[in-house]
Amino acid sequence: MRLIEFKMERPGLLKEGQDVTVSELAGTSYNYIIDPAVAMSGCYSAGQRLQTNHGIVKEVKETDRGFYVTVEFNE
DSSP states (O other), X not given: OEEEEEEESSTTSOOTTOEEEXXXXXXXXXXXXXXXXXXXXXXXXXXXXXXXXXXXXXXEEEETTEEEEEEEEOO
């Protein structure tokens, strides 16, 4: 199991236990977006690249910097 944190700009777009699909953005590093563009991950190197594009939302939390979503991927 692998956990990745995503930044979400608005509340209520995702809920815990929800099945999500991610899209990969490739350049000099890799970023992931929860479809349909509701949250974005940080940057990952080629060695940290995801092997799957489906995950389950484990946590949605609000901080003073915004909303964060933790997604668990089966890899």
